[in-house]
Amino acid sequence: MFFAKEGQNAQYIGCCRTGIRIVATARMVGLTKSLQKSGLSGTCGIGVTPQIESTFTDPPATSVTRCFVRIQSPFMTASSCRFLLSVCLVFACLCCRQPKEQPLAFSVPPPEQLDSIGTWLENPDHFQDTAFLEVFDNYFKQQVEAGRIDSAAHLLCLAGKSLCVNYAFDSSFVQTSIRFVEQYGQQIPSRYRTGIYLNLGDMYATVENYESSDFYFRKTLVSPGDYQTALNVAAAKSGMMYNFQNTSKLDSALLIGYEALDMFEKLGSVQGKMAVYTTLSGVYKYLSDYSEAEKLGDQARAIALQSRDSTNIYMMYKDKVALYDEMGHPELSAWSDSLYQFYKAWQPKSPSYKLDALSTYTLKLVREGKLPEAGKIVREIAPLYEVVQNDYFSDEYLYALAAYEQKLHNGIANADLYKRQLPILAEYQDFNRLILFNSVLSENALLQNDYKNAYYYGLASVAARDSLREKEIRVQVKELDKKYQTEKKEQQIALQQVKLAQKNTLIGFLLAGLAALSLAGFAWYLWRMQKQAKKESAIQQQFTRQLLENTEEERGRIARDLHDSVSHELLALKREMPDPGATKRINYIINDIRQISRNLHPVMLESIGLKLSLETLCDQYMEQGELFISHDIHYSSKLPGTAELQLFRIVQEAVSNTIKYASADACKVTLQEKGPALLLRIQDNGRGFEVEKALNSGKSFGLRSILQRSKAIGARADIRSSTQGTVIEIAIHNNII
Amino acid sequence: MATILLSDDHPFTLMGTKAYVQSLGHQICDMCSNGISAYNMILKHQPDIALLDMSMPGMNGLEVLEKLQTARLDTRVILLTMHNEVSIFNRARELHVKGYVLKEFSTDVLEDCIKAVLNNETWFSPELSNRLNINTDTASDSLLTRLTFAEKKIVELIGRQNTTKEIAQLLFISEKTVENHRSNIMKKLDLPAEKNALLVWAIKNMPGK
Numbered sequence: 001m002f003f004a005k006e007g008q009n010a011q012y013i014g015c016c017r018t019g020i021r022i023v024a025t026a027r028m029v030g031l032t033k034s035l036q037k038s039g040l041s042g043t044c045g046i047g048v049t050p051q052i053e054s055t056f057t058d059p060p061a062t063s064v065t066r067c068f069v070r071i072q073s074p075f076m077t078a079s080s081c082r083f084l085l086s087v088c089l090v091f092a093c094l095c096c097r098q099p100k101e102q103p104l105a106f107s108v109p110p111p112e113q114l115d116s117i118g119t120w121l122e123n124p125d126h127f128q129d130t131a132f133l134e135v136f137d138n139y140f141k142q143q144v145e146a147g148r149i150d151s152a153a154h155l156l157c158l159a160g161k162s163l164c165v166n167y168a169f170d171s172s173f174v175q176t177s178i179r180f181v182e183q184y185g186q187q188i189p190s191r192y193r194t195g196i197y198l199n200l201g202d203m204y205a206t207v208e209n210y211e212s213s214d215f216y217f218r219k220t221l222v223s224p225g226d227y228q229t230a231l232n233v234a235a236a237k238s239g240m241m242y243n244f245q246n247t248s249k250l251d252s253a254l255l256i257g258y259e260a261l262d263m264f265e266k267l268g269s270v271q272g273k274m275a276v277y278t279t280l281s282g283v284y285k286y287l288s289d290y291s292e293a294e295k296l297g298d299q300a301r302a303i304a305l306q307s308r309d310s311t312n313i314y315m316m317y318k319d320k321v322a323l324y325d326e327m328g329h330p331e332l333s334a335w336s337d338s339l340y341q342f343y344k345a346w347q348p349k350s351p352s353y354k355l356d357a358l359s360t361y362t363l364k365l366v367r368e369g370k371l372p373e374a375g376k377i378v379r380e381i382a383p384l385y386e387v388v389q390n391d392y393f394s395d396e397y398l399y400a401l402a403a404y405e406q407k408l409h410n411g412i413a414n415a416d417l418y419k420r421q422l423p424i425l426a427e428y429q430d431f432n433r434l435i436l437f438n439s440v441l442s443e444n445a446l447l448q449n450d451y452k453n454a455y456y457y458g459l460a461s462v463a464a465r466d467s468l469r470e471k472e473i474r475v476q477v478k479e480l481d482k483k484y485q486t487e488k489k490e491q492q493i494a495l496q497q498v499k500l501a502q503k504n505t506l507i508g509f510l511l512a513g514l515a516a517l518s519l520a521g522f523a524w525y526l527w528r529m530q531k532q533a534k535k536e537s538a539i540q541q542q543f544t545r546q547l548l549e550n551t552e553e554e555r556g557r558i559a560r561d562l563h564d565s566v567s568h569e570l571l572a573l574k575r576e577m578p579d580p581g582a583t584k585r586i587n588y589i590i591n592d593i594r595q596i597s598r599n600l601h602p603v604m605l606e607s608i609g610l611k612l613s614l615e616t617l618c619d620q621y622m623e624q625g626e627l628f629i630s631h632d633i634h635y636s637s638k639l640p641g642t643a644e645l646q647l648f649r650i651v652q653e654a655v656s657n658t659i660k661y662a663s664a665d666a667c668k669v670t671l672q673e674k675g676p677a678l679l680l681r682i683q684d685n686g687r688g689f690e691v692e693k694a695l696n697s698g699k700s701f702g703l704r705s706i707l708q709r710s711k712a713i714g715a716r717a718d719i720r721s722s723t724q725g726t727v728i729e730i731a732i733h734n735n736i737i
Numbered sequence: 738m739a740t741i742l743l744s745d746d747h748p749f750t751l752m753g754t755k756a757y758v759q760s761l762g763h764q765i766c767d768m769c770s771n772g773i774s775a776y777n778m779i780l781k782h783q784p785d786i787a788l789l790d791m792s793m794p795g796m797n798g799l800e801v802l803e804k805l806q807t808a809r810l811d812t813r814v815i816l817l818t819m820h821n822e823v824s825i826f827n828r829a830r831e832l833h834v835k836g837y838v839l840k841e842f843s844t845d846v847l848e849d850c851i852k853a854v855l856n857n858e859t860w861f862s863p864e865l866s867n868r869l870n871i872n873t874d875t876a877s878d879s880l881l882t883r884l885t886f887a888e889k890k891i892v893e894l895i896g897r898q899n900t901t902k903e904i905a906q907l908l909f910i911s912e913k914t915v916e917n918h919r920s921n922i923m924k925k926l927d928l929p930a931e932k933n934a935l936l937v938w939a940i941k942n943m944p945g946k
Contacts, residue, residue, distance in 0.1 A: 564792045567819045568747050571840055607799040608828040616824030625886040630910045668909030
């Protein structure tokens with residue numbers, strides 16, 4: 001059995017399982033903050049996240065860096081009380097399996113049936129019975145020999161719990177447990193195995209063997225397959241948190257603590273959560289992160305209030321008062337009063353609570369300067385102190401007494417009480433009480449004219465005051481640092497947001513640029529395609545024109561040759577022919593040749609002019625009785641000869657089409673000058689045809705040639721046809737060619 | 738007795754023409770084988786008559802005629818040509834040609850032509866107006882052959898009981914033109930100037946459609 005704490009203003013750590021006080025001064029506010037967030041937001045599953053797992057691979061905590069443990073006396077200390085309380089709570093919920101909330105992952109199994117001996121062993125109170133272990137040993141061996149291994153394992157769990165709750169370490173029991181679990185570990189259900197491991201971890205922690213404790217706790221950390229196992233795992237994590245605390249690994253403690261919290265949360269174990277909250281609050285308090293400590297403490301108190309567990313509620317009030325005392329909080333007095341009022345309403349039988357509550361109230365009175373009332377209470381509770389003796393609650397009495405006696409300046413009744421506390425307070429850096437106790441002792445020595453001791457305690461008091469000042473400064477610095485870090489982080493966030501915005505803008509610009517570029521590329525491609533098409537069409541047109549011109553030239557030459565040479569030769573021949581029959585035949589030949597020549601090429605178009613040529617062409621059709629053609633030709637402009645020739649050809653083509661296919665009554669050719677434009681129009685009232693179909697049939701050479709010739713001279717051709725007749729319109733710009 | 742300039746790119750024709758013209762008692766002032774020299778020589782000699790072939794290198798007969806027209810010379814031009822083409826003839830007339838002689842028939846008619854031109858008359862080969870009938874058949878009804886193709890078409894449409902207005906629309910011509918054609922037709926057919934005479938005749942004589 002041990003204890004931690006003494007004096008007032010107990011700096012005990014919440015439900016510190018072994019009542020051990022940590023002295024390490026790890027600073028890791030930022031880390032724990034972030035962990036707290038991840039832990040509370042429930043991202044850790046019941047299993048173990050990779051991040052968390054890494055903390056398990058830490059080397060087993062080697063004890064005592066800057067932490068120490070006091071094994072002081074056979075009585076309960078405040079911390080062990082707290083521990084007992086919380087362990088009871090945890091075990092209560094483990095055993096009763098009656099969580100208020102439904103677990104998320106596992107259903108709660110019904111309570112397991114126990115025989116009378118099992119039930120007896122299960123009650124932790126019976127551990128005080130000296131025969132407890134003997135009873136267990138006999139019954140356990142009996143079960144093992146009977147081959148009821150599961151039953152034996154269950155017994156081992158129950159008895160182990162009783163030992164743990166009572167902070168007992170029995171090496172023979174531990175050996176029994178280890179041997180049993182080594183031999184039968186694989187065949188017993190996981191809830192018993194983990195239960196045995198958990199108990200081993202707890203028991204080793206009790207005797208500060210953190211290495212072994214941690215070893216067994218880690219063995220407990222399996223992936224849980226049932227509710228009981230999950231609770232065991234969560235409890236093991238809780239236990240590991242205490243171990244980490246006690247080995248000054250506060251960061252690991254917080255990590256595993258939040259994991260345990262998460263698991264209890266998921267398992268619906270409110271009591272488990274409360275225990276973890278309390279411990280976490282203690283860790284933060286030790287880290288001087290008072291606001292976080294207060295927050296977690298408040299959460300724990302809320303649970304305690306809900307569960308209407310007076311002991312717990314009282315302890316939570318006590319926590320709060322202790323925290324405010326350390327903080328020098330202005331509401332300390334009010335909370336002290338609340339504690340006292342709660343005690344009065346509660347009226348527990350244990351003298352410890354009375355001593356503690358009245359001590360706290362005395363302290364309040366002393367602070368308020370109500371010394372007579374304080375004195376009255378001090379005298380009233382002095383006998384209680386004798387009864388309770390060095391109980392944890394007696395610390396508060398000593399604190400109140402010292403404060404009272406200091407105010408009285410009448411010397412002290414029992415200097416040894418204080419002297420005994422001094423080294424402990426020094427170890428726990430409880431500077432407030434050190435100052436108080438030292439100054440009380442110094443004053444006392446002065447009264448007794450013991451100057452040497454007066455000087456000595458005076459010095460110690462001053463030293464403690466300096467240390468306190470130092471600590472306060474540290475806390476202030478820490479808070480400022482926290483503030484600074486927060487601001488820095490905010491600035492970083494702002495900066496990152498700006499950067500992000502810049503990046504987004506840049507990306508936006510890039511995207512826009514890309515889009516614009518591709519659009520431009522596409523436009524350029526289209527432009528080039530169009531240009532290419534234009535060029536090709538120009539080349540095509542040029543080619544067509546050239547081809548047409550060449551053809552016309554060729555036909556013209558043939559026509560001229562026929563007419564001029566052949567006809568002349570025939571004419572000469574005719575003159576030499578005396579026979580009138582031959583002359584007549586030669587005349588026919590000459591006429592035929594003239595006809596052929598005329599069909600090949602319009603005669604002397606350039607000399608005669610387009611107007612006359614067209615009129616004559618129309619007249620000829622009419623005179624030859626091929627079609628009734630009227631014409632209305634107005635043409636005074638000067639198109640190049642080639643263009644005139646093509647227009648002439650178009651008329652020829654159109655009219656011959658009408659003659660061949662249209663069955664028209666008549667046809668009319670008009671040529672009009674409209675401003676700069678020249679409009680040639682050939683209209684008939686024949687039966688018409690389907691233009692598209694005719695053009696696509698590939699047979700309509702005449703129509704195609706009209707279009708081609710128009711294109712070649714840069715004219716626009718429009719062919720419309722219906723059952724009412726056909727209209728071919730050629731529009732050409734006078735100055736184009 | 739007149740001064741005459743000859744131009745032809747066929748030397749045989751040229752020689753033949755020269756001999757013939759001289760035999761008529763006229764004086765040949767110059768002979769050319771292309772249009773350009775012909776034009777220049779005409780300017781130089783200013784003959785009474787220029788006898789020009791139509792098809793010549795340099796300038797053809799029409800072009801020379803056109804140039805002379807703008808030069809306002811007294812020289813009268815007779816075109817001697819193989820081109821029995823109404824379009825050419827019409828153009829030549831526009832340019833105030835005095836004579837138009839088809840070579841095929843020149844031996845018979847050139848003398849008449851020169852005579853007429855010297856008397857300040859115009860003279861054109863009669864074959865020019867006959868050419869239309871060269872290939873047309875003459876077997877059909879005698880009255881009908883008096884009509885031109887256009888006139889026959891109109892008679893046909895009248896026979897199909899079209900009004901003047903309808904005929905004008907069908908043939909893309911004005912009603913006035915149709916009326917003109919009608920009166921010409923009636924004259925040619927010796928029909929009385931009665932209202933329905935042409936209609937009755939048309940129905941009776943046109944091949945039924």
